[in-house]
Amino acid sequence: MKLPVKTTINGQAYSHEVEPRLLLVHYIRETVGLTGTHVGCDTSQCGACTILMDGQAVKSCTLFAVQADGATMTTIEGLAKNGELHPIQQGFWEKHGLQCGFCTPGMILAAHQMLERYPNPSEEQIRHQLEGNLCRCTGYHNIVKAIQWAAENMAGKK
């Protein structure tokens, strides 16, 4: 039995029939074909699959695709506008906030919601807010710096 799912991802409308057990992350990667959202674990620990769903950072491995019916989502592919990087993306580049790049999409989208909640976060707040996202390469030092860079530059733009 398949169920209908209508979604809007990065401004584009999609309509599919999916198996009820299909995870949202596999819907995004396999059905829609946006492979920037990654799968790093199977227990909702690593956060590599983090996307924005109706403005909230969510782990797309922890939802079924059918639960996203009617939702508006942003994945890493939809963050840059008109060829211009989002300040968080720019911050990760400027501050060497990535090495292998696998956790990066999830980190950036987690940071996106963080900076909406705390536009001027302390180092402690950044570290606490990143608790749901794992990185094995950077030791987090430059991820913290990248988010600080983004916060400063986003404040400057307001």
Place this chain on the structure above:
Amino acid sequence: MAATVERVLGKSIKRREDPRFITGKGTYVDDVKLPGTTYAVFVRSPHAHAKIKAIDTAAARKHPGVVAVFTGADMTGVNSLPCGWLLPELKVPPHMPLASDAARYVGDPVAVVIAETQDAAQDAADLVAVTWDAQPAVSATDQATAGGSPRIHEVAPSNIAFKWQIGDAAAVDAAFQGATVVKKRIVNQRLVANPMEPRACLARFDEATGDLTLWVTSQNPHVHRLLMAAFVLGIPEHKVRVIAPDVGGGFGSKIFLYNEETICSWATRKVKRPVKWTSTRREAFQTDAHGRDHVTEAEMGFNRDGKIVGLRVKTIANLGAYLSTFAPAVPTYLYATLLNGVYEMPAIHADVTGVFTNTVPVDAYRGAGRPEAAYLLERMIEAGASALKMDVAELRRKNLIPKFENGYQTKVALNYDSGNYEAALDKLLSVMDYKKARADQAAARQQGRLVGIGLSTYIEACSIAPSKVVGSLGAQAGLYESGTIRVHPTGGVTVYTGSHSHGQGHETTFSQLVADELGIPMEQIEIIHGDTGAIPFGMGTYGSRSASVGGTALLMSLRKVKEKGKKIAAHLLEASPDDMEYANGQFQVKGAPGKAVPFGQVALTAYVPHNYPEGLEPGLEETSFYDPSNFCFPFGAHACVVEVDRDTGHVKVLRYIAVDDVGNVMNPMIVDGMVHGGIAQGVGQALWEGAVYDGGQLVTGSMMDYAMPKADMLPMYETDRTVTPTPVNPLGVKGAGETGTIAATPTVVNAVIDALAPLGIDHIETMPLSPERVWNAIKNAKRS
């Protein structure tokens, strides 16, 4: 005269690979989509040790969407997965891609289901009925050879894979006469590498050409091709192309040839469709080669002045259920040969026993052997300082090998390249303000706080490795690297390296090297890595070898390109090639920069050779293979300050300072980044990480149970450097990928023990120093 191009080598240039990663446009193996792809799911042993009585695949075969089900019996003509490093009298048991006779660890694959979809494959895998005859199992390192332990392989009585020793036992016995000898049992626990990208592969057989293409998460695609094609499947290498595209971290675990990619490569030829497998994290815990897992009895002797007189080490190294690709090298030549450390050691003897257990195979994990050596030495030095009642920094300084520039012969085979160990220690103590740190600690202790300071020095052998040397020690491969410089007619340059980046930033650092040598902008340069179809050959990336070995191969090719270019330019200028020099992106007559031909014009002439030197081949492309004459030996000194919560045993790292000497630095930003990540992994081993078996079951089998370091568990790191270039390679670079992992573990453990010293605690045998373990140590100390 051409404009001077700004030098970029040695500068913190932003990474060229980042734009694709920060926009979600990277291409990892699981992102590769091919029409007609089928999906593989493996049936794995739930038992640590069991005979396989029967495997019934009938129900699975009938399941909708199933294309094929294979067991070991189907894989006729396929050989054992090879071990690439053979020690004398090493017991090498067969390691078939699908086990047929018995399963020897939880996760050992016994069948594979291939279906139209991942879900269909998973559902059908659950229908494969295996009749098991469960056997007794052994997982504990120090129990493997015990009398009652079950034999895991016919070829290895008492589960001993090898017995190996190095050094001079009699000299140590003599040195210990009259010395103060400290003795400790040191357990270096088992770890799981856990790169964020799980392993994956996609194999495609092209019926029309007979070619096999394998996309695989590999740190060394040529090694994968050689081992898999030639040794296991018997397919000629020229019919196999291995591509390791963007790879999401490795830390050693993606060096090795595994069952899964071998089986998918075999199966695609049977089902004549692409076969894809992507590891779940649970499978990663159960099948990615684990790291470390030593149990050691160590003794270090000191004379009255605090000088080390000798070191005696007996180590049992757990190799797991089978010999992984390079497993025997790790607890021997990558471990015991580093026991000289940065210290003057009159006598060393190390005795290592490698044992089989019913656990995941163990192989190289970031640092590989060298962290085990550094941890042991630095714990023993601390024990010595405690026994001699000496300051830990002073005792280290007293024993350091004095500065040298060209060679220091250790007591355990290695010849260090260049070193200035005291300078690194001095810088560390000055950056941290050691005296003030001790004063602050004393004040904190007055308030009843458990604050500790930990120090550690380290040395590592990288730039792996001189082929002749490793060949004489048992390696079945050479360890050179290749590099090709292809200059295009319009002056663009494509660089082909056998080295592989899975986070190290080759596309940036190698571009910096080429840009500087040729005096051209980085935008004119493209770096190609990870494709056996494009690159002549390659040994890949591990052992901090990319810049030193891979970079030097590129430098050699760049120099050849310039030599050929000089001949072309000399011809155009009607000058002698001997009078030519290359500067600022042009070939010019020495001392006459006005008489010059730009690089681009020489490139064009090489491909449009109308006016061209007699007898010179057209084209401008050079390939070099660089085989280093020695290892390189980065070193350094790290320190940290921790505070222990005496009620909970929780350890907080308050400060972490790293002073590393990796020789010349090609990109400081990238080197610092690698140091940060290494420190996090080293702290992880010290405080949180550990793979735990209970009755043969891996109870830390997911990220819910295995404590990966998180952002809020770690501090900002203070990094600094001394620079002692290596004489081994012309770049003067030593290697920077593993330093943090090696140094951080002893640094943090020493700090925790220092914090607990007022309670009378001078050692905790086993890492990680989890809150429970520290709390128990505090509780037991109070009791006694």
